Amino acid sequence: MQQLTTKLSENLAALNTMFGASADYYAKQISICGCPAAIILLDGMASLSSLWTLLLDAVNREDQVTNFEQDPAPGQKVYDHLMHHSDLPAESTPVRTLDDIVMRLTAGFAILLLDGCEQGMAFSVQNLKFRAIGEPSGEGNLRGSREGFSDLLRINLSLLRRLIRNDGLVMEVAQANTAMKTEYALCYQRDKADAQMVSRVRSILQSAKPEVLLDSSYFVPWLLPVRYRLFTPVSYTERPAVAAAKLCEGKILILVNGSPSALVLPALFAENFECLDDYATTAFFSSFIRVLKYVSFYLTIFLPGIFVCLAVYLPELIPPQLLSKIAAAEQGTPLPLFAEMVMVILILELIREAGLRMPQSLGHSVSLVAALIIGDAAIAAGLMSTPVILTACITSVALFITPSLYEPATLLRLMVVTAAGLAGPVGLAGVFLIFLFSLSDVSAMGVPYLAQHPFPHKPLADDGVIRRDYRRMSRQPFNIWQRRG
Amino acid sequence: MQQEKGSTFSLSALGLGLVTASLAEQFYSPAGEWTARSTLLLGFLSTSGLVIAAGLFCALAEKFDLFSGRDFLSKLAGCGFFVWFAIEMGRTIAVAQMVCRDHFGSNALIAVLPVLLLASWKMQADALDRSARAIWWLLAAGILACLAGIWNQMYWQHLFSADCFSLWENGWPSVRLYPEYFALPLLCRGRNIHRGVLLPCWSYVVQAGYAFVMQLVLGRAIHPDYTGLELLRAWTLGYFSRLDALLLLLWLAAALWRICLLAYILRTLWQRNIGMQKSTWIRNQNNKGAQT
Numbered sequence: 134m135q136q137l138t139t140k141l142s143e144n145l146a147a148l149n150t151m152f153g154a155s156a157d158y159y160a161k162q163i164s165i166c167g168c169p170a171a172i173i174l175l176d177g178m179a180s181l182s183s184l185w186t187l188l189l190d191a192v193n194r195e196d197q198v199t200n201f202e203q204d205p206a207p208g209q210k211v212y213d214h215l216m217h218h219s220d221l222p223a224e225s226t227p228v229r230t231l232d233d234i235v236m237r238l239t240a241g242f243a244i245l246l247l248d249g250c251e252q253g254m255a256f257s258v259q260n261l262k263f264r265a266i267g268e269p270s271g272e273g274n275l276r277g278s279r280e281g282f283s284d285l286l287r288i289n290l291s292l293l294r295r296l297i298r299n300d301g302l303v304m305e306v307a308q309a310n311t312a313m314k315t316e317y318a319l320c321y322q323r324d325k326a327d328a329q330m331v332s333r334v335r336s337i338l339q340s341a342k343p344e345v346l347l348d349s350s351y352f353v354p355w356l357l358p359v360r361y362r363l364f365t366p367v368s369y370t371e372r373p374a375v376a377a378a379k380l381c382e383g384k385i386l387i388l389v390n391g392s393p394s395a396l397v398l399p400a401l402f403a404e405n406f407e408c409l410d411d412y413a414t415t416a417f418f419s420s421f422i423r424v425l426k427y428v429s430f431y432l433t434i435f436l437p438g439i440f441v442c443l444a445v446y447l448p449e450l451i452p453p454q455l456l457s458k459i460a461a462a463e464q465g466t467p468l469p470l471f472a473e474m475v476m477v478i479l480i481l482e483l484i485r486e487a488g489l490r491m492p493q494s495l496g497h498s499v500s501l502v503a504a505l506i507i508g509d510a511a512i513a514a515g516l517m518s519t520p521v522i523l524t525a526c527i528t529s530v531a532l533f534i535t536p537s538l539y540e541p542a543t544l545l546r547l548m549v550v551t552a553a554g555l556a557g558p559v560g561l562a563g564v565f566l567i568f569l570f571s572l573s574d575v576s577a578m579g580v581p582y583l584a585q586h587p588f589p590h591k592p593l594a595d596d597g598v599i600r601r602d603y604r605r606m607s608r609q610p611f612n613i614w615q616r617r618g
Numbered sequence: 619m620q621q622e623k624g625s626t627f628s629l630s631a632l633g634l635g636l637v638t639a640s641l642a643e644q645f646y647s648p649a650g651e652w653t654a655r656s657t658l659l660l661g662f663l664s665t666s667g668l669v670i671a672a673g674l675f676c677a678l679a680e681k682f683d684l685f686s687g688r689d690f691l692s693k694l695a696g697c698g699f700f701v702w703f704a705i706e707m708g709r710t711i712a713v714a715q716m717v718c719r720d721h722f723g724s725n726a727l728i729a730v731l732p733v734l735l736l737a738s739w740k741m742q743a744d745a746l747d748r749s750a751r752a753i754w755w756l757l758a759a760g761i762l763a764c765l766a767g768i769w770n771q772m773y774w775q776h777l778f779s780a781d782c783f784s785l786w787e788n789g790w791p792s793v794r795l796y797p798e799y800f801a802l803p804l805l806c807r808g809r810n811i812h813r814g815v816l817l818p819c820w821s822y823v824v825q826a827g828y829a830f831v832m833q834l835v836l837g838r839a840i841h842p843d844y845t846g847l848e849l850l851r852a853w854t855l856g857y858f859s860r861l862d863a864l865l866l867l868l869w870l871a872a873a874l875w876r877i878c879l880l881a882y883i884l885r886t887l888w889q890r891n892i893g894m895q896k897s898t899w900i901r902n903q904n905n906k907g908a909q910t
Contacts, residue, residue, distance in 0.1 A: 366909075447863055558863070562874055
């Protein structure tokens with residue numbers, strides 16, 4: 134860690150070596166009370182105009198009434214005067230090292246260095262350009278706040294602070310141990326979060342060494358190291374309102390500079406089926422919607438596999454009329470039912486991935502081509518049967534109801550189809566158990582992903598598959614640490 | 619011996635294993651060998667005896683720390699229970715394979731089982747415990763659907779037919795001994811050990827309930843070819859021609875879960891009595907980040 138020296142020229146030379154080649158590096162030599170000085174900032178990060186109007190104007194005015202015994206005035210005296218006896222809005226912490234300067238400059242500060250002084254002054258004149266605060270596209274809601282997190286960490290922290298207006302909210306900011314020195318924030322409610330767990334997460338984040346840190350999810354392999362996992366006991370949100378609600382439940386939030394996605398931990402499986410609208414509508418309706426979501430999730434995973442298993446191995450379990458229709462449709466196709474189902478699922482995944490990654494202007498053409506290929510050409514050519522396409526399409530649509538479970542559901546659906554196609558009912562039972570084990574074996578900070586409700590004493594939670602009246606629920610506030618196994 | 623947190627089971631999980639095993643016993647035992655009355659009355663007496671025996675044994679096991687694996691006596695008991703649980707596991711696998719072969723025409727269990735055991739190999743007891751809840755729901759739903767399907771075929775007159783009056787006709791109804799009854803200090807913690815002595819009642823409820831419903835539906839069906847599966851075959855919902863396969867599929871899932879449970883118990887007994895896995899366990903714990 135290189136300390137600043139008393140010679141301005143040496144400090145400027147060192148900074149020039151570091152940033153000289155960069156187009157956004159700005160260093161202006163000036164004179165304050167006759168003392169040589171320099172203003173340093175990164176163009177675009179700090180506002181030059183506000184710096185001049187606010188700071189130097191003030192310096193000039195101070196200059197007129199300040200008399201130093203020596204001419205030129207010694208740097209240290211000017212520093213002391215500006216820092217402690219002027220109205221300049223300088224940061225209270227002085228800048229002492231080059232690393233310190235780099236950290237402040239990249240955060241949008243302007244630095245004032247004086248000849249004859251080992252310390253610099255930092256001025257908060259940030260002028261960072263950022264994406265406007267808009268509604269997140271991935272988390273649709275009918276009621277409640279429309280705000281979404283932005284990409285800038287400080288903006289996101291201010292959004293949280295605006296919602297939680299008590300002294301319990303703690304937002305610790307630190308730099309990650311990465312090449313880019315990305316900032317991240319660890320947020321929690323002091324009186325609700327488990328202090329031991331907070332300190333554990335803090336130490337894990339401090340010791341984590343991701344190569345780059347572009348999103349909060351990059352921390353997951355350090356927080357929850359495991360070789361194979363289908364379900365991850367963390368959740369993500371881009372809504373400050375949701376994040377604030379999670380903080381009030383005692384959860385820990387991690388925000389990373391440059392990403393609007395906040396990582397919440399620990400998370401429960403049931404939370405994938407909840408949203409803000411649930412609490413804005415009646416208990417009965419939200420319970421109905423939740424049951425629908427659960428059904429759609431299980432349909433997504435098991436329907437294609439069950440269809441293959443029943444049609445191939447247990448046709449006795451299908452009503453005769455339906456069976457005859459399936460058999461008639463299958464007679465015209467060259468592939469076995471199992472292969473057909475796998476093919477349709479893979480094609481649908483290809484279409485989805487193409488729709489997600491391609492430029493939006495091409496979206497309509499891809500949708501059109503996909504609809505034509507799948508909906509018409511494949512059937513007309515006799516490559517695929519209608520019941521198979523219908524089943525695969527229902528599962529694909531059902532999957533979008535719980536987007537947070539997209540990854541495990543996609544993998545599990547393929548596993549179920551493969552197991553059911555290759556091993557029949559035995560494979561189906563086996564893969565069902567693997568699904569159950571992969572859910573029940575997951576926990577974060579001692580909180581199981583499947584919350585504790587021992588059968589048959591308490592089969593349904595107050596706020597689980599179905600929920601109670603919100604007034605009744607509010608009598609006993611929920612805290613995640615109650616669910617620790 | 620103080621059990622580690624997360625290494626013991628709830629009673630409902632152990633009950634699920636016993637209900638699964640008892641159902642399998644009912645599926646393949648000859649139908650109508652004992653009347654519902656003798657199963658209910660004499661079975662109750664047998665179960666009471668078992669409860670007392672389990673309670674006494676568990677008290678002794680706790681007093682002498684029989685599952686600690688530290689001294690000769692506990693190692694001997696551990697080995698004995700290891701063999702017993704291994705036999706039980708073999709029996710469960712055999713029944714599951716029989717169901718797969720007879721009803722689904724498949725030997726796929728031979729391939730599926732190793733994959734399943736591998737998937738559950740590193741699981742803790744509490745994870746197995748949590749997965750039991752979902753299987754309970756499925757099994758309960760299946761049993762209720764089955765009862766609803768045969769509801770209109772139940773006739774109380776079948777309970778009082780002329781050949782149903784002899785309580786002692788075929789002797790005492792058989793009662794299967796399961797190792798879980800006597801290994802409670804190994805499998806449970808705290809108050810569950812004392813409440814667990816009632817585990818034989820779970821098997822009794824299945825046995826008596828099955829015999830009772832079977833006699834309500836089929837009367838006393840004495841025929842060498844008739845087994846308990848006839849009750850499932852009587853289940854119908856009009857359109858579907860073989861609903862028994864659905865319940866057997868649910869039972870198969872529960873049986874596979876029981877096999878994983880028994881594999882876990884065998885592994886625990888092995889570790890306790892050989893005593894070399896503690897360091898591995900600690901190593902695993904140290905590298906778990908914020909998971910535990």
